[in-house]
Amino acid sequence: MAMLFVEMQTHDGHEGLGLSYSKRAGGPGQFAHAAEIAPALLGEDPSDIAKLWNKLCWAGASAGRSGLSTQAIGAFDVALYDLKARRAGLSLAKLLGAYRDSVACYNTSGGFLHTPLEQLLVNAAASVERGIGGIKLKVGQPDRALDIERVEAVRKHLGDHVPLMVDANQQWDRPTAQRMCRIFEQFNLVWIEEPLDAYDHEGHAALAASFDTPIATGEMLTSVMEHGDLIRHRAADYLMPDAPRVGGITPFLRIAGQAEAAGLMLAPHFAMELHVHLGAAYATETWVEHFDWLEPLFNERLEIKDGRMIVPTRPGLGLSLSEQARAWTREKVEFGTRP
Template identity: 70%
Template sequence: MSSDRITSVRLSSVLLPLPRPISDAKVFTGRQRPMTEVALLFAAIGTEQGLAGLGFGYSKRAGGPGQYAHAAEIAPELIGEDPSDIAKLWTKLMWAGASVGRGGLAAQAIAPLDIALWDLKAKRAGLPLAKLIGAHRDSVRCYDTSGGFLHAPVEEVLTNATASLESGIGGIKIKVGHPDAGVDLARVTAVREHLGDDVALMVDANQQWDRTSARRMCRELDRFGLTWIEEPLDAHDAEGHAALARAFDTPIATGEMLTSVGEHRELIRAGAADVLQPDAPRIGGITPFLRLATLADLHHLKLAPHYAMEIHLHLAATYPSEGWVEHFDWLEPLFNERMTISDGRMLVPDRPGLGLTTSDKTEEWTTDSIEVR
């Protein structure tokens, strides 16, 4: 039996300002306002033996204060527990807040705590997280998203794409879902011509099309040799996504907006995704992510985790078939370390755990914190 016990949990609410307002299709169709900041929830877990684990989750637009409040309520459940019993502790945390559900904000509040426990366990073993779990590869193909938003003129998107490829990134994703389908097709045409046929190109509609529009657009987009078409429909429309996956050659990717393994299971049952895009901070952490990855592999699906490359690089490296990790530079100011990218791939760090330490900026942007002992 391990003699180590959890003695402290520190939670920090962090508000990360973005350099410029970000707009995707949800802004152009009036559903949301431009995004100007990202709310993050950091968890630092300490033990009797002096070990420390770091985890984080996030919320875009509303939800950050709610995640922080829920995590503060359930964090005392960890005090005195063996930090190696991660699956047991995930279940304990989930049941502590079960009256508000097993997905959504309740799951997202658990994620930083769960991720911190995995970070701590890998540090105890002296291994990168991917190696602790069991890696299939030491690097993962990566594509860039942050340079292809709809608010950027197409000339800027082309410039950003060139810069990404020159930095070693292997693929480019751009946003679509503009109210004018002609604008979408013109932008995709320009980017494909700029990149050539050999560079991986993905598009992301951010759930903006109805079923009729999605069929029309997927038919048009089939000719561009895309790596995938992402979220052409509402994230919960498993039946609609499945129909598109059956009808068109271009793979359909979805799953980033779902907040539980159960919701992803419905996608898989329906055959709604050729490429599954789970997000560990959204579904409750690494523990449920690994359960979902096993299910996805049994159904022969590709895996391309959404956002949070600092976490998902490790997880994508453990998936049996080759997938993709999404390069987003938004979170880089929060950490002292940087991901290494070369020849279209992101390399798994050789540092123990996630291999991350928080920067001075994280402390500067902290709006609230609490320590539980």
């Protein structure tokens, strides 16, 4: 995994921290694109966040308005919101207008396909004991019977009261997805995630219309327009936008507005340190994904209690980079002059 961080300072001493990421290839490309467009921010008013998003977008428009180019913009956009909230003395959630002080959370990192079944049961029980509210399991094995066995075993182990989700990571074709969704109806799942290719909106819509178990998707989409197409097709019950992937908080809020108008539930993907704030600012109850992968990068930790993630009350994101993050830094570049 590669992380892209933006540390921003104004002439009067205010600071902001932003982030984006790439789980596989693309990190060096994000960094290179960010370095090219960063000078466009110099001399601008940091309060004009939407204007600055557009300026950064057009500075790199020849690279496109989705994917890697907007993911690079995302780090600047998050930093601008963090700066604005810090300057106001508010958490990011409060700046945006929070509906709640905590969000429901679920664990993914204990349920990967390579995890043996016995360890899967141990991991799931440990997460519940820790106070995490739900458990998500990866499915999509070549042998579908293994998927069924694992889901059935975890449901029996945890009981009916623990929220349980599954994630196929786009591994099924339409006939397989129909069969598996039908079989999984018996397990009272919160959702079935990415049963089909991320861009198969018609296929996802057919599943959403056919089954009681909600369909969740959206994490792989990288623009407001792509999410708009998904919403118009009614292709999800749970929308799963990823703020860094779509270009930051500015486009995320546009997506969330469309989702709310369509009556969809929201479950932002990954980056819990950011999404805990954005989830708290959505009109209806949200789920936020608990991944502890990024914890070594920050000095602060999120609090989990009674199945919920507590929204930090510190100004902005409430985060500062750790010494470990700085030690792992491979490339950096600086623009402008320090105040």
